[in-house]
Amino acid sequence: GIQVEQSPPDLILQEGANSTLRCNFSDSVNNLQWFHQNPWGQLINLFYIPSGTKQNGRLSATTVATERYSLLYISSSQTTDSGVYFCAVLSSVYSGGGADGLTFGKGTHLIIQP
């Protein structure tokens, strides 16, 4: 199945700093989403971005589908940005036995210190 790798695994920054989170995937995709998991476990949708660039406030994301990677940018970090950020993809390769649902990376654990 498709492989998803996120980097860095951990990131500690001071409030106000900018950060870039990376997601590499091993095959072509129909769907790529970025999520922020809050302390209670809920996955909050940040971007649906199988290709192209999107921006939402201090967050933006870019997916270069031909090179099989996506980047999540967080500018002017706030302590409320702390948490785990996941990249998840849905392969566009039909496996015959059914697709595998979203495949998640292991996440980037972001800590923003005041």
Place this chain on the structure above:
Amino acid sequence: KAGVTQTPRYLIKTRGQQVTLSCSPISGHRSVSWYQQTPGQGLQFLFEYFSETQRNKGNFPGRFSGRQFSNSRSEMNVSTLELGDSALYLCASSLGGYLYNEQFFGPGTRLTVL
């Protein structure tokens, strides 16, 4: 529009018991997917239902099963619980199409098996 809801939010069971979790998707969404999150394995896809039919299935034993009702609400059942089934179970809903299938997650059910 109301989001994805899951009940119960917390469960404590003992080994050998069975458990049923419920998920109500966003109104108009016909696809419901289930995921298991553990510290060791991360987020893993269990199965997906669309129009009352299981369309996709992940790599989990037959003790894990599910169903979907005509109103798109879904249940998942785990029989003969094992300690390793302790996890956060997340449900996601989407429109279910192949070209656009952004998934939206519920708050999860945290299952503890003693």
